Amino acid sequence: MWPDRRFLDLVKTEYPIVLAPMAGVMDTDLVIAVAQGGGLGSLPCAMLSAEKAREQVSIVRQRVSAPVCMNFFCHTPVEADASREAGWRRRLGAYYQEHGLDPAAPIDVANRAPFDAAMCTVVEELKPEVVSFHFGLPEPGLLKRVKATGAIVMGSATVVREAVWLEDHGADVIIAQGAEAGGHRGMFLTDRLAEQVGNLALVPQVVDAVDVPVIAAGGIADRRGVAAAFALGADAAQVGTAFLATAESAATDAHRTAIRTTSADEIVLTRAMSGRLARGARNRAVRAIEASGTIAPFPMQNWLTGRFRTAAGEQSLGALQSLWMGQAAPLVEYDTAAEVFAELAAGVSDAAPSDARIDENRNAGEEPAARG
Amino acid sequence: MWPDRRFLDLVKTEYPIVLAPMAGVMDTDLVIAVAQGGGLGSLPCAMLSAEKAREQVSIVRQRVSAPVCMNFFCHTPVEADASREAGWRRRLGAYYQEHGLDPAAPIDVANRAPFDAAMCTVVEELKPEVVSFHFGLPEPGLLKRVKATGAIVMGSATVVREAVWLEDHGADVIIAQGAEAGGHRGMFLTDRLAEQVGNLALVPQVVDAVDVPVIAAGGIADRRGVAAAFALGADAAQVGTAFLATAESAATDAHRTAIRTTSADEIVLTRAMSGRLARGARNRAVRAIEASGTIAPFPMQNWLTGRFRTAAGEQSLGALQSLWMGQAAPLVEYDTAAEVFAELAAGVSDAAPSDARIDENRNAGEEPAARG
Numbered sequence: 001m002w003p004d005r006r007f008l009d010l011v012k013t014e015y016p017i018v019l020a021p022m023a024g025v026m027d028t029d030l031v032i033a034v035a036q037g038g039g040l041g042s043l044p045c046a047m048l049s050a051e052k053a054r055e056q057v058s059i060v061r062q063r064v065s066a067p068v069c070m071n072f073f074c075h076t077p078v079e080a081d082a083s084r085e086a087g088w089r090r091r092l093g094a095y096y097q098e099h100g101l102d103p104a105a106p107i108d109v110a111n112r113a114p115f116d117a118a119m120c121t122v123v124e125e126l127k128p129e130v131v132s133f134h135f136g137l138p139e140p141g142l143l144k145r146v147k148a149t150g151a152i153v154m155g156s157a158t159v160v161r162e163a164v165w166l167e168d169h170g171a172d173v174i175i176a177q178g179a180e181a182g183g184h185r186g187m188f189l190t191d192r193l194a195e196q197v198g199n200l201a202l203v204p205q206v207v208d209a210v211d212v213p214v215i216a217a218g219g220i221a222d223r224r225g226v227a228a229a230f231a232l233g234a235d236a237a238q239v240g241t242a243f244l245a246t247a248e249s250a251a252t253d254a255h256r257t258a259i260r261t262t263s264a265d266e267i268v269l270t271r272a273m274s275g276r277l278a279r280g281a282r283n284r285a286v287r288a289i290e291a292s293g294t295i296a297p298f299p300m301q302n303w304l305t306g307r308f309r310t311a312a313g314e315q316s317l318g319a320l321q322s323l324w325m326g327q328a329a330p331l332v333e334y335d336t337a338a339e340v341f342a343e344l345a346a347g348v349s350d351a352a353p354s355d356a357r358i359d360e361n362r363n364a365g366e367e368p369a370a371r372g
Numbered sequence: 373m374w375p376d377r378r379f380l381d382l383v384k385t386e387y388p389i390v391l392a393p394m395a396g397v398m399d400t401d402l403v404i405a406v407a408q409g410g411g412l413g414s415l416p417c418a419m420l421s422a423e424k425a426r427e428q429v430s431i432v433r434q435r436v437s438a439p440v441c442m443n444f445f446c447h448t449p450v451e452a453d454a455s456r457e458a459g460w461r462r463r464l465g466a467y468y469q470e471h472g473l474d475p476a477a478p479i480d481v482a483n484r485a486p487f488d489a490a491m492c493t494v495v496e497e498l499k500p501e502v503v504s505f506h507f508g509l510p511e512p513g514l515l516k517r518v519k520a521t522g523a524i525v526m527g528s529a530t531v532v533r534e535a536v537w538l539e540d541h542g543a544d545v546i547i548a549q550g551a552e553a554g555g556h557r558g559m560f561l562t563d564r565l566a567e568q569v570g571n572l573a574l575v576p577q578v579v580d581a582v583d584v585p586v587i588a589a590g591g592i593a594d595r596r597g598v599a600a601a602f603a604l605g606a607d608a609a610q611v612g613t614a615f616l617a618t619a620e621s622a623a624t625d626a627h628r629t630a631i632r633t634t635s636a637d638e639i640v641l642t643r644a645m646s647g648r649l650a651r652g653a654r655n656r657a658v659r660a661i662e663a664s665g666t667i668a669p670f671p672m673q674n675w676l677t678g679r680f681r682t683a684a685g686e687q688s689l690g691a692l693q694s695l696w697m698g699q700a701a702p703l704v705e706y707d708t709a710a711e712v713f714a715e716l717a718a719g720v721s722d723a724a725p726s727d728a729r730i731d732e733n734r735n736a737g738e739e740p741a742a743r744g
Contacts, residue, residue: 159637160702179551180570194654195637198552198570200591200600201699205636208703219572227603228572231722232596264577265531265567282566327573330532331580350603 006213007235010172011067011130011152014038017226017344018175018215020240021071021132022183023047025255025324028059029248033337035066037345040236042132046073046113050122057126067129069154072115074188075135075276078300088296088304095285095320099311107303114138120145130154136188137169154215156186158196163206163214165189173213175238176206181218182241182326184278185269193269193277200232207233221328226347239344241326248337254318258283264327273309273322275301281323285309378585379607382524382544383439383502386410389598389716390547390587392612393443393504394555395419397627397696400431401620405709407438409717412608414504418445418485422494429498439501441526444487446560447507447648450672457676460668464676467657467692471683479675486510492517502526508560509541526587528558530568535578535586537561545585547610548578553590554613554698556650557641565641565649572604579605593700598719611716613698620709626690630655636699645681645694647673653695657681 007016017039019030023046031041043060045053053070060068089096093103113119115138123131123146131146132154138146147153147170155171157163163174177186178199185196197205203216216229217238229237244251245259262281269279272289275298280286285305295301305322312320334340379388389411391402395418403413415432417425425442432440461468461475468475485491487510495503495518503518504526510518519525519542527543529535535546549558550571557568569577575588588601589610601609616623617631634653641651644661647670652658657677667673677694684692706712 160635161637178570178572180573190637192637193565194640194642197636197699198550198591199572200550200570200597201552201593201636201703204594204596204700205702216572219570221573222576224576224604225572228600231599231603263532264569264573265533265562268566270566327569328576330577331573 004235007173007215010213011040013040013067015345015348016236017341017348018042018069018217018236018238019243020183020217020238021069021134022240022244022249022324023071025244025251026249028056028063029250030243030246030337031060031068032063033248034243034341035060035064035068037338037341039341039344040067040069040130042069042071042130045070045119046134050118053119053122054126057128069130069132070123070126070128071132071134072119072138073135074133074138075114075298077114078297084296085300088294088300091292091294092289092304092308095305095308098320099308101307101311105307107307115142117142123151124149127151132156132175134184134186137166137171140169143170156217157206158185158187158202159190160202160205160209162187162189163210167210167212171212173215174206174210175215175217176203176234178202178216178218179269180327182244182267182279182329183324184274184276187277191277196269199229203229203232203234218326219328220344221326221331222343223347223350225328225331226344227350230348230351237344237347239340241329242332242334242340242344243337244325245332245334246337246340247335252313252316252318252321254316255321255323258318258323259325259329259332262323262325262329264330267325267327267329271295271301273301273305274298278322278324279327280325281318283321283323284319285321376607379545379587382585383412385412385439387717387720388608389713389720390414390441390589390608390610391615392555392589392610393441393506394612394616394621394696395443397616397623398621400428400435401622402615402618402709403432403440404435405620406615406713407432407436407440409710409713411713411716412439412441412502414441414443414502417442417491418506422490425491425494426498429500441502441504442495442498442500443504443506444491444510445507446505446510447486447670449486450669456668457672460666460672460676463664463666464661464680467677467680470692471680473679473683477679479679487514489514495523496521499523504528504547506556506558509538509543512541515542528589529578530557530559530574531562532574532577532581534559534561535582539582539584543584545587546578546582547587547589548575548606550574550588550590551641552699554616554639554651554701555696556646556648559649563649568641572600575601575604575606590698591700592716593698593703594715595719595722597700597703598716599722602720602723609716609719611712613701614704614706614712614716615709616697617701617704617706618709618712619707624685624688624690624693626688627693627695630690630695631697631701631704634695634697634701636702639697639699639701643667643673645673645677646670650694650696651699652697653690655693655695656691657693
């Protein structure tokens with residue numbers, strides 16, 4: 001049905017469609033919907049406690065019999081520094097006050113912990129079919145334990161050398177995250193905005209550089225993007241924003257509305273909300289924090305903005321939330337995850353080669369030197 | 373043979389492949405090679421005198437019977453300001469001295485003139501089948517004269533609202549220039565780096581926003597990129613860097629070598645060399661000028677750097693040239709324009725739908741509401 005079955009044979013889903021893990025704006029409903037459609041649902045666990053992660057995987061397992069992907073972060077934890085922290089709090093003070101929050105109140109730093117031994121034990125216990133990591137991979141001892149469970153390990157690359165590094169360090173699948181993608185860039189060997197590569201150029205270069213299957217992520221929201229990803233040589237396509245706009249996500253109404261109304265050129269890469277480059281709508285908070293010129297490192301900035309973001313979210317006030325979305329947001333048009341999935345699945349069929357082209361691909365496979 | 377014939381029926385080429393106009397690094401040889409292959413060759417005329425433009429079109433006409441595209445710039449000319457200019461010269465002084473050039477010597481500002489009445493007369497005289505503009509369109513009176521010659525007018529858009537503006541102002545074809553593209557961004561309603569959109573997201577949005585044919589430009593260097601462009605809904609694909617690396621271009625050896633050796637994450641958008649955002653290798657000149665923090669407006673910065681760039685070019689010293697290239701440069705592998713053209717043409721065949729899918733497309737056309 002599709003150009004190649006490498007991803008399908010490895011992960012054993014019916015369709016080469018992956019739901020992007022979107023920490024903080026989704027829970028099990030989207031994972032279940034995508035799994036029911038025949039794709040791979042990724043459960044974002046970076047902001048979950050061990051107990052909560054167990055609970056969510058259990059809910060998914062009860063509802064659907066399909067491979068599940070648990071997603072974790074591998075960032076370097078930030079060092080505590082009381083005086084720097086006080087300065088950062090001061091600069092965000094106006095937003096706290098706008099919501100009647102005490103700028104001096106302690107911040108909950110429990111969430112956004114990097115993948116650690118405790119969470120590794122949860123993986124060993126739950127045995128998800130797939131484990132994906134953002135911001136690199138965990139240290140070799142932990143990765144070995146994850147792989148010993150039989151889980152397929154996936155990692156995100158934003159440049160070719162990150163893809164090569166991930167393959168060299170044990171990733172079984174590479175997620176090529178083009179500059180179009182919403183949310184946090186998975187970058188871990190670079191932190192420069194100028195280095196980020198658009199998917200039309202990134203995907204074929206990653207495909208050429210590694211031997212493992214490649215998932216194209218970023219800029220894909222309808223059948224056209226899926227078909228293009230396969231044309232570029234990807235083995236699967238990952239989609240976030242189009243699912244985030246559906247009833248099954250946990251996005252606020254303001255966030256859902258923003259996805260439907262923000263033009264691509266107002267969907268920018270910024271460090272303002274979390275301290276790491278992430279793509280979202282350039283709302284009032286992003287503009288003001290960027291103009292202030294001082295942003296704390298990740299995840300400190302995320303904790304600091306988190307207090308007013310939570311309050312803004314409860315009031316569905318988009319101006320002060322993290323409105324993460326990719327540059328394909330203006331292509332979004334469906335209200336349910338099932339409709340989005342059907343649209344993406346149509347792209348898989350569109351990419352299916354005719355018989356003649358299957359033969360041509362076979363020939364090309366025998367003569368790799370003839371190909372770009 | 374391909375998803376739709378709108379570009380072919382309008383421009384009357386055999387293949388929906390367009391050679392990007394690359395001012396300063398190509399002349400008639402590449403135009404002739406692409407026209408001979410069956411594509412549309414774009415002759416960059418922005419840096420040519422009227423006499424030189426006449427001569428080059430004449431050479432092309434003698435060698436090949438095919439549609440020709442003349443390309444011009446429509447930027448706002450920079451106002452002269454002697455004291456600011458003196459400051460800019462001072463900051464670039466070290467590069468002049470490195471080549472034994474007098475920093476105070478007058479600068480040749482004749483080139484990079486915006487399209488004007490004199491050049492419009494040349495167009496009326498030469499009657500190229502296609503005229504393309506970068507940085508917007510000429511003022512209505514001039515555009516009317518160009519269209520009165522029967523020329524098809526093409527304009528470059530980097531965001532959806534530029535595409536809509538171009539169509540509203542008379543463009544017959546839109547070139548969707550994704551962030552991956554090499555050389556100067558055609559942007560004219562925005563000047564912000566953060567607004568630039570990757571082609572996987574840009575092309576389908578432009579296709580949805582305008583009624584005229586759309587050419588995908590940026591990130592395309594082999595058959596995979598061409599097939600992806602068609603999957604995204606484009607009517608044609610434009611390619612620059614892959615042709616720039618061939619024997620038929622006028623690039624320096626240093627430039628050609630840089631295309632073969634620079635990784636995508638070192639191919640950055642910068643204002644350093646010309647004063648406008650353009651994508652090229654982050655060489656010594658780019659790094660140093662960006663670090664200096666002061667860059668003159670386009671095309672002043674281009675004139676100022678031009679003096680040492682010319683000297684560096686004569687010595688094939690890549691460190692001080694404008695090494696324009698797109699993010700697909702690492703995909704480049706052929707040495708002749710004919711080989712590049714054959715590779716791209718294979719992508720057109722790859723994108724050809726099977727009979728079933730042609731029918732499906734027809735049905736989709738009757739029910740536009742069902743589509744992204």
